[in-house]
Amino acid sequence: MSEKIAVVGAGLIGRAWAIVFARAGFKVAIWDAVPQALQSCQQLLRENVGDLARHGLIAESVEVVLERIKPAASLAEALKDAALVQENVKETVEVKREIFAEMDRLAAPGTILTSSTSWIPTSEFTEHLPGRERILVAHPVNPPYLVPLVELAPAPWTSKATVERARDIYTRAGQSPVLLKKEITGFLLNRIQGAVLNEALNLYENGYASSEDLDKVLKDGLGLRWSFMGPFETIDLNAPEGVLDYAKRYGHTYRDVAKTQPPNEWKAETLAAIEKERRAVLGAGALGERARWRDNRLMGLVAHKRKQPT
Ligand SMILES: NC(=O)c1ccc[n+]([C@@H]2O[C@H](COP(=O)([O-])OP(=O)(O)OC[C@H]3O[C@@H](n4cnc5c(N)ncnc54)[C@H](O)[C@@H]3O)[C@@H](O)[C@H]2O)c1
Known part of the structure; x- marks a missing residue:
């Protein structure tokens, strides 16, 4: 019988994780504190899995994949018999605790x-828990069913066996895990993304190029x-x-x-100027449609990469 994964929080990232695990053959129970979120997630899941099917990125039919994802009536029901729980709720230390x-x-x-947390080290929300050795951050990239990286960031007290079991589950789910050897806020990906953003903001603010040209770089x-x-x-x-x-x-130049x-x-004025340039190119009402376009482009790229030697 296939293992069960519990997905807690049915927003953008929770839904995407449900697809990752269901696509790989795991049974998925999904739960959200807001019943409306759980309801609307059904239609969104269908759309996303349909897109994957059109790009040849699922091996089975849309129905077979969706059939593995079941909404749970309570947190306890979702967690029952789960091998792993992927938490995806609000990004504050209090809520995570x-x-x-x-x-x-x-x-x-x-x-x-x-936890899917983007920034918060495991130790900040697990220190006093009796089961803290079985808890770690597993930070995905949006959407994880297209971008396979997952950052495993254990606390000093997370057991090695937990990390190895988690790594094995994510690998079998088709993801590409990396391991942080010690804790740091923002893990690896968001720190590197932050460094790039920092320099792009500096170059923009000091008048070296437009936001459009900096994106082109x-x-x-x-x-x-x-x-x-x-x-x-x-x-x-x-x-x-x-x-x-x-x-x-080149070292000395860098x-x-x-x-x-x-x-x-x-600065507020720098961000307002970038927002104005972006809205001239893309109206506020078109952001969702453009995100779908981005995901479709990513699907094309993923399909291409799968055919290439590594
Ligand atoms: N959005 C991204 O690009 C991205 C990428 C990687 C990681 N993450 C992380 O994933 C997590 C979720 O982000 P998201 O973008 O999916 O947010 P979201 O707002 O789309 O979804 C959050 C969901 O959690 C539910 N929720 C809130 N509090 C809850 C609680 N106490 N119990 C159960 N459900 C609760 C909400 O109803 C909502 O459906 C965050 O920790 C975030 O940092 C986000």
């Missing part, structure tokens, strides 16, 4: 509890390469003799430039 205390009370001892420049290699492999290949050769040629990259203060 409350829901993890409740889940630790309700879940059987062998159940792993994970990524989408027509760095982003193309980044979809199949990271910064270290990039510098390894961008000098004839690898990393040390690259550092000898060091000098880094001295001119202060933390950006996210």
